[in-house]
Amino acid sequence: MTETVQLALDEIKPLCEKVLRHNGYGEAHVSAIAHMLYTCQLDDCQSHGLFRLLMCIDTMRNGKIDGNAEPVIAPSSNAIVKADACNAMSLLAVEKALPELINKARQHGIAALAINNCYHFSALWPEVERLASEGLAAMAMVPSHSWVAPAGGKRGSLGTNPIAFSWPRPGQNPFTFDFATSAFARGEIELYRRAGKPLPDGVAVDRDGKPTTDPQAAMDGAMLTFGGYKGSALSIMVELLAGPLIDDLTSLESMEHAAGLGGAPYHGEVILAFDLAQFNGARMEENDARAERLFSDIIDQGARLPSQRRYAARARNLERGYVEVSKQLHDDILKFLE
Structure with a gap:
């Protein structure tokens, strides 16, 4: 133990x-x-x-990150907020830019935050839950390093590419999920390696593309997406929305930027915020009740809500x-x- x-x-x-x-x-x-x-x-x-x-x-x-850089939030007249992390960790840029994202979402009904030039290591659910606490529904996505093979492949082309979502629930914790599109999170594999435990079947392949439960062989080889082609397609979507769409790196390019050194991946992040009040108009209570009926039906049959x-x-x-x-x-x- x-x-x-x-x-x-x-x-x-x-x-x-x-x-x-x-x-x-x-x-x-x-x-x-x-x-x-x-x-x-x-x-x-x-x-x-x-x-x-x-x-x-x-x-x-590893010497590439700027531990003192102040993020730059670009002026914007539309629903897009752009934050340049200036080669620092993403979190300070998120912290500085979220108030403007909230304002834009309330103004336009929907808004997006694009964070560029950042190193990223963190979970996404605290960011979307912060927006849910403001009464907004929210999604967040990031690429990573190309550790993950696409469905049918045997080498890393994709990142772990997490997606997070949060839906506000009056008077209680929001409905939130945050999961990697890989079958396992990279950090979980490292924890298994440190504990000397074998991985579950179906989460990784070795350098030769053969299935493995050895954490080190998985890290030397490639991880797999969840759900076969479906998870692979979602992962590619994340690459596009949190990469080329916001003028930032894909997981392949992030891996190249690292040049064999360790540390956090370098890329961008996209966060979307939805103002329920503007979408619902005068029917907020009715639609909140619809959502709660769905959650109750899930729980009543013995299932568990994410988080x-x-x-x-x-x-x-x-x-x-x-x-x-x-x-x-x-x-x-x-x-x-x-």
Whole structure:
């Protein structure tokens, strides 16, 4: 059984901030990144919580990222907000640009945020849930590195290419999902490798294109999309909408940009926001009721809505005041302070 350590909730952000600051990130980025890591760890999202500190530091030590760059938000007269992260992590650009995206969505009914020239390591659900808290439905997409083979292929052409969506629900947590179009998240494979556990069948192939359950062979070979051709088509859609559409890199180009070094992928991100009030007009209550009837019908038959386990973990951790992380990960993080 994996040995764990308990971290009090009020210890998480200070630990993240200390590590990030010690390794070259400026204060604005320290705050934005630490907040994201805390948010994910609070919900027991192990692959995107404190574990992602390793990628943040690896990215900085590889020497390409700017840990102090201020994002630039371009003036806009239409429904598109453009934010240049200026070769920094994406989170500060998102933080600075979301208020304008919210304003544009309320003005036009629908709006888009294009974030360019960013390194990206984080989950997407905190971003779409932030928009849901404002009464907006939202979607977010990013490419990554070309770790994933298309359906019928045997080498990486696509990224893990996550899609996140959030729908506001009055008086309760929003309906939210955030999943990679790969059968497994890249971070999950790394966690399996660190734990010495075999992968499930059907998530990866080795360098020769043969199925493998060995995490290292999977990382040396290629991951697979979920759902065969359907997942592959969705992944290609993400490449296009979060790449050429917003004048940024595909996963193939992100991999080339890395030039064999580790760290976070370098590309863009697109976020779409929908103002339910403008779409619904005077029928908001009626359509909220339609949505709730759908959710209730799903739950009443014993099925689970996406994020229910995450919300339950959040409530549990808030009540007890701490989270649990692997001792190995905690030890690895503390080494970054040496």
